[in-house]
Amino acid sequence: MKAIRIHKFGNPEVLSYEDVPIPKPSAGEALVKIKAVGVNFIDIYHRKGSYSNNLPFTLGMEASGIVEEIGKDVVEVTKGDRIAYAMQQGSYAEYAVVSSWKLAQLHDNTDFNSGAAMMLQGMTAHYLTHSTYTLKEGDTALVHAVAGGVGRLVVQIAKLLVLQ
DSSP, rough: OOEEEEEEEGGGGEEEEEEEEOOOTTTTEEEEEEEEEEOOOOHHHHHHHHHHOOSSSEEEEEEEEEEEEOTTTTSSSOOOOOEEESOOSOOSSEEEEEGGGEEOOOTTTTTTHHHHHHHHHHHHHHHHIIIIIIOOOOOOOOSOOOOOOOOOOOOHHHHHHHHH
16 A cells, blocks of 8 residues: 655655555454545644654554454444544545544544544634633623634534524
């Protein structure tokens, strides 16, 4: 399979498009055939070495796809399920092994591109509007930047919560 990996930290020129073996799922894991990948700022931080990773590694923290194979004791998904996930290194590849508890089923009406894009940004927007401060009807929310995915989602969630 093809994957985008890095062997040293740095700028975009450290990205390497490589052939690597298709991984095999262990107990509690699923092999996902990647259909779409979320591209996020955290990927830049990983590439630059701001977060520690053992080199070499495959970039990417979220994706959507189809479950190809499951490991022992996996009960959350079955082969053929349409899923999305976040917070698992290695999505810049044709296949990824993912902890099965991190896999979220995609609704039939959700395309793979939306599924891959919504996980990391969606979780961030959710905790900002529910955990950092629980927005409720009548509150006013000031969002400084609506240019990116998180800001757009925060506005949509805030609108739903404060205008109930």
